[in-house]
Amino acid sequence: MRFMMLMIPKGYETAAPGTMPDAKAVEAMMKYNEALQKAGVLLALDGLHPPSMGARVTFPGGKAKVTDGPFAEAKEVLGGYWMIQVKSKEEAVEWASRCPASENEVIEVRQVQEFADFPADVQDAAAGFSEMQARQSRGT
Secondary structure: OEEEEEEEEOOHHHOOOOOOOOHHHHHHHHHHHHHHHHOOOEEEEEEOOOHHHOEEEEOHHHOOEEEEOOOOOOOOOOOEEEEEEOOOHHHHHHHHHOOOOOOOEEEEEEEOOOHHHOOHHHHHHOOOHHHHHHHHHHOO
16 A cells, blocks of 8 residues: 655745755654665655745636745645555554654655546546556656
8 A cells, every 4th residue: 555644844834935954854854764765665755845936726717827835825735745655554654653753743644546446437537547657657
């Protein structure tokens, strides 16, 4: 089972462009990332720039509307993620619990929807999705 662990740092929604993490925090996080890698569960990971450097695309009336960050109404935003492959939700939660996060950070653990999870009519509507994923993972 694949799970995404989403880092939600409190206050990041108002972080200025170019805000960077503390070197000691990064060092501790690297040790955690290495543990995930050594255990063979890490599939991907990335940190994200603050929302002030991003944009949101909404679709009022079905038309795309772009709003540049920061986003005044944001209460929680993502600071980064890990994609892991483990045997259960409990194992994913255990890995999240080991993270050297601060009291100002929350990790949300969410299982990835696998193609096989969908009913037949949805799988038919998404014909070609598995091949698309395979090509993407090969970088082609």
